[in-house]
Amino acid sequence: DSGVTQTPKHLITATGQRVTLRCSPRSGDLSVYWYQQSLDQGLQFLIQYYNGEERAKGNILERFSAQQFPDLHSELNLSSLELGDSALYFCASSQAGGRTDTQYFGPGTRLTVL
Amino acid sequence: GQQVMQIPQYQHVQEGEDFTTYCNSSTTLSNIQWYKQRPGGHPVFLIQLVKSGEVKKQKRLTFQFGEAKKNSSLHITATQTTDVGTYFCAGPDNQAGTALIFGKGTTLSVSS
Numbered sequence: 001d002s003g004v005t006q007t008p009k010h011l012i013t014a015t016g017q018r019v020t021l022r023c024s025p026r027s028g029d030l031s032v033y034w035y036q037q038s039l040d041q042g043l044q045f046l047i048q049y050y051n052g053e054e055r056a057k058g059n060i061l062e063r064f065s066a067q068q069f070p071d072l073h074s075e076l077n078l079s080s081l082e083l084g085d086s087a088l089y090f091c092a093s094s095q096a097g098g099r100t101d102t103q104y105f106g107p108g109t110r111l112t113v114l
Numbered sequence: 115g116q117q118v119m120q121i122p123q124y125q126h127v128q129e130g131e132d133f134t135t136y137c138n139s140s141t142t143l144s145n146i147q148w149y150k151q152r153p154g155g156h157p158v159f160l161i162q163l164v165k166s167g168e169v170k171k172q173k174r175l176t177f178q179f180g181e182a183k184k185n186s187s188l189h190i191t192a193t194q195t196t197d198v199g200t201y202f203c204a205g206p207d208n209q210a211g212t213a214l215i216f217g218k219g220t221t222l223s224v225s226s
Contacts, residue, residue: 002156033213042218043157045207056213090156099206100145100164103214105156 003027004106006091012112018079021109023091025072029104031055031097032074034066037108038087049074050097081113116141116208120201120217127224133193135220137186137203144206146179146186147214152199160188160201195224 003026013019025032034046045058049068060066063081068074078085088108094101117140127133137146145164149157161170163179163186170177176189186203200221204214 002158031212043202043204043216045213045215048213050212056207058207058213092157097212099212100162101212102147102159102162104159105149107156 002104002106004091004093004104006089006106006109008109009107010110010112012114013081014114015081015083017081017113018077019081019111021076021078021089021091021111023074023076023093023106025074025091025093026104029093029095030072031094031101032068032072033092033094033103034060034074034076035090035092035105036087037090043090046076048097055097078111083113086111086113116215118203118205118215118217120203120220122220123218124221125223127193127222129195129224129226130192133190133197133222135188135201135203135222137188137217139184139205141208142183144183146183147204148177148186148188149202149204149216150199151202151219155199157202190222193222193224195226198222198224 005024031050033048036044046060048056066076090108092103092105147162148160151157168179174191200219202219204216207213207215
């Protein structure tokens with residue numbers, strides 16, 4: 001158990017819908033990262049937050065947004081969902097969000113868009 | 115753009131055989147990290163290498179970082195069924211700073 005929690009574990013929804021994925025980092029970690037894992041693309045970095053502020057942005061679509069709240073939990077919002085958004089979404093956390101920080105991954109949310 | 119590549123994509127071995135996965139970056143890396151993801155699980159941090167030519171061992175696992183800091187390898191001696199999973203290497207994203215770029219991983223299967 002990494003100490004990172006993610007809810008829900010599974011999510012099934014329809015195209016065009018909007019969903020929110022939630023992540024709570026390990027106790028003491030200030031940085032949260034979101035990744036998308038699909039069979040053909042592997043693990044793709046989406047976005048990173050550090051202590052409530054956006055720190056780095058990867059291949060995140062405009063239909064996707066995220067935020068980190070004062071209690072450090074983070075939410076990833078996915079809207080106007082398409083079939084291709086079906087994937088595993090992982091949240092990871094690290095202590096300080098630096099280049100050499102170890103990232104601890106949560107169990108993931110499996111999103112299925114029908 | 116920056117890429118991290120891993121070979122092979124899949125490897126099947128008999129229990130007791132050795133296994134090696136190779137990781138190559140298109141750019142010089144300040145450090146490289148290795149993660150393992152069991153089937154149905156999430157990536158779990160294994161190790162980080164920082165110095166050129168660094169070699170680190172964890173029991174039957176040996177990790178190397180190349181002299182040019184552009185390649186790395188993970189070698190497992192005498193594989194066991196518990197070694198099954200996908201092994202990923204990852205390096206810092208030069209554009210996104212503190213994010214990691216992951217290789218696509220090597221999936222290891224072991225038959226007893």
